[in-house]
Amino acid sequence: MRIMIVGASQGLGRAFVEGLGDGGDHLIGVSRRVPTRLPERTGIEIEWIAADLASPERAAASVAESVTENGVDVLIYNLGLWESRAFEPDYRFLEDSPAEIQRMVTVNVSGAILLVQALLPALLRSVSPRIILTGSTSALPGHGRPEVTFSATKFALRGIAEALREGFRDQGLAVTCLQLGHLNTEDDLAVPLERAARRGDGELIPMHDVVHLVRTLLTLSPSSYVKEVVMPAISDTRF
Secondary structure, eight states, rough: EEEEEESSSSHHHHHHHHHHHHHEEEEEEEEEOSSOOOOOOOEEEEEEEOOTTSSHHHHHHHHHHTTTOOSSEEEEEOOOOTTTTTTTTTTTGGGOOOHHHHHIIIIIIIHHHHHHHHEEEEESSSOOOEEEEEOGGSSTTOOOOOOOOHHHHHHHHHHHHHHHHHHHOOOOEEEEEEEEOOOEOOSTTTTTTTHHTTTTTSSSSSSSHHHHHHHHHHHHHHTOOOOEEEEOOTTTTTT
């Protein structure tokens, strides 16, 4: 299986690179810069593509060209920007700059659409093509957060997913949205799950749990898919 992970240099994207795949699989990381040291996985080949989705048309063409010959089975679009004061008590929408808003829309929405469009010819050659979009509980009704642009772009991912399913259902394209709550990005996969789960006192989701979930999604047959996963922290009273 050939799995492409966009936004792979840190956080959850890095955890996907370190935790997904089995012997014989091929992982393709995409980020603005190639890390100085790539993860080492026994029996799994890892390559990296430098592409900046802040220039989505050029980045999409470059990434698609790199998989023209060998194709790709799974695209995980894990890239997403948020406001500089997002999730802070002093966040104020009126203080967001137009430049920051435009950059978020470009990366979170235009980047996703243009990259998917460029990669679809390669994806649809797979016997089980899958797209996994990392969304947020901020894309759900009643999410109770004030971050306007971040929420708008995560709602947009749901629209992208719905349209892709209908447009390519007859070609077997499976599209899943992961609506995730607040993540514990302090503890990587090398930290035992039990310890990572204690951070945040139930208000943070260990990245281990998300990786385990996605591993399950990738084992499904071509005859089924999971449309959407809502995964808040256990103490998140909004859901």
